[in-house]
Amino acid sequence: MTPIVHLASPTATDGDPARIGAHPRIQRVPSRDLTLFIQRAFLTAQDCAGLIARIDAQRRPSTIADANGDQYFRTSETCDLDHGDPFVAAINARLDAFAGIATAHGEPIQGQRYAVGQEFKAHTDYFDPKGADYPRYCSVAGNRTWTLMVYLNAPAAGGATRFTKIGKTVQPETGKLLAWNNRLPDGQPNPASIHHGMKVRSGVKHVITKWYRERPWG
Ligand SMILES: O=C(O)CCC(=O)C(=O)O
Ligand SMILES: [Fe+2]
Numbered sequence: 001m002t003p004i005v006h007l008a009s010p011t012a013t014d015g016d017p018a019r020i021g022a023h024p025r026i027q028r029v030p031s032r033d034l035t036l037f038i039q040r041a042f043l044t045a046q047d048c049a050g051l052i053a054r055i056d057a058q059r060r061p062s063t064i065a066d067a068n069g070d071q072y073f074r075t076s077e078t079c080d081l082d083h084g085d086p087f088v089a090a091i092n093a094r095l096d097a098f099a100g101i102a103t104a105h106g107e108p109i110q111g112q113r114y115a116v117g118q119e120f121k122a123h124t125d126y127f128d129p130k131g132a133d134y135p136r137y138c139s140v141a142g143n144r145t146w147t148l149m150v151y152l153n154a155p156a157a158g159g160a161t162r163f164t165k166i167g168k169t170v171q172p173e174t175g176k177l178l179a180w181n182n183r184l185p186d187g188q189p190n191p192a193s194i195h196h197g198m199k200v201r202s203g204v205k206h207v208i209t210k211w212y213r214e215r216p217w218g
Helices: 045-057 086-099 134-138
Strands: 026-028 036-039 077-080 110-114 120-123 144-151 161-163 168-170 177-181 195-197 200-202 205-213
Touching (some): 045 077, 045 110, 045 205, 086 144, 086 205
Antiparallel strands (some): 036 177, 110 205, 161 168, 161 195
8 A cells, every 4th residue: 555645735837847856866868858757666566556456447448639540549548547546546646746736737647558569659648739629628727738657567578658759768667757848938839748658569568647737627
């Protein structure tokens, strides 16, 4: 079990790279074009196992916005984690504390599961403001701002995350967190945040994804 830690909920509406960069054991990926942080062992193996069990119990086919005609663009499965579950709520509080962003600005955590051959081709997490699905996904809460993603395990082969524009590939590792800003300093979407969840070659890969919004969610 995750110890119950009472974290003060942050009040900021956006992530602050200086604050995130000051966390212990944090690494910043050198890039002029993207603010991207890595922290190994953000979650324990026990936390990860608890999340994997919940994801496996509740999964559905993953979806994308702005369908592009490629039915193999995102072939994984997704789980909408239940935030009424105290275990999930505790992990959510830790993600918010890490991001330094008010809980109200976060979407519920999702789990993603990739079997052999499954992937999520190169995409951005923000919604294209000119895309047909933008009003549907963004009219209330605005666009996505920061992404936090945690690998829950390391598949036997494959499943890296490749940031194609900045030329950085991150290997899955149990409990390793990635955090990046999907926006430029002026608030516009940052195309250099494009990334590819590469095919799993052997084993199964699980991650959680946590997205923050410009305005409160829901
Ligand atoms: O699984 C990965 O490595 C990337 C996942 C991802 O990019 C997403 O869910 O938006
Ligand atoms: Fe993504």
